[in-house]
Amino acid sequence: MKSWKLRMAVLLLCGCLTGAPPAVAGPRSEVVFNIETDQKLIALTFDDGPNPVYTPQILDLLKEHGAKATFFVLGKRVQSFPQIAIREVNEGHEIANHTFDHHFLKNVSPDKLKEEIRQTQEVIFDITEQMPHVFRPPGGFYDDALIDLAREDHFTVVMWSWYQDTKDWRRPGVRKIVDTVLSNVHNGDIILFHDLEGDCSQTVESLRQILPKLKEQGYQFVTVTDLMQRTYGK
Numbered sequence: 001m002k003s004w005k006l007r008m009a010v011l012l013l014c015g016c017l018t019g020a021p022p023a024v025a026g027p028r029s030e031v032v033f034n035i036e037t038d039q040k041l042i043a044l045t046f047d048d049g050p051n052p053v054y055t056p057q058i059l060d061l062l063k064e065h066g067a068k069a070t071f072f073v074l075g076k077r078v079q080s081f082p083q084i085a086i087r088e089v090n091e092g093h094e095i096a097n098h099t100f101d102h103h104f105l106k107n108v109s110p111d112k113l114k115e116e117i118r119q120t121q122e123v124i125f126d127i128t129e130q131m132p133h134v135f136r137p138p139g140g141f142y143d144d145a146l147i148d149l150a151r152e153d154h155f156t157v158v159m160w161s162w163y164q165d166t167k168d169w170r171r172p173g174v175r176k177i178v179d180t181v182l183s184n185v186h187n188g189d190i191i192l193f194h195d196l197e198g199d200c201s202q203t204v205e206s207l208r209q210i211l212p213k214l215k216e217q218g219y220q221f222v223t224v225t226d227l228m229q230r231t232y233g234k
């Protein structure tokens, strides 16, 4: 058995024993969109990275504000920029699985995506020694078969709060991104950003404005796993 598979088995066993987020009956209800909580907690998430130029800038801002986030990385990008993935882990952020090559479910079979999820686990573990247990499907496209396959590998499938889709990948302007987040913010929100290949300068600039504003309002920025465990793990 390869080491990462063994590690995954151990982690899964530990997760069962230490109060990992509870599963709720039924495939649909197992997909997490946001967390009901009375605590002022926010989960910032960044998809499709790492990006060699912009992810370090995002990490600098998160560090400046004492914020933790979750990076839904692509296996191929982690292979290309391993030092950034290592930095994410070393600075206390969560690495989560977003497949290897970002195929949408409408274009490939659930089995192909499962193969990519496993390939990505292997890459992430080899480089960071972390074994993600959170998965987000590319584009947010899923069906029952994909959820079942993710469950077989004991992933929690995490999407985002529907009103917290910044659509930053379209580069709609910093003001639009900032307004989307600040005008809708609630406890337990999961906010969607991207550190994808290409120009992410609007994402970085938006974050530079959003972080101090939400901090002023008393929000704390935590990983998605921390958000789930603080809410359900009591």
Ligand code: ZN
Pocket: 047, 048, 098, 102, 137, 138, 139
């Ligand atoms: Zn994506």
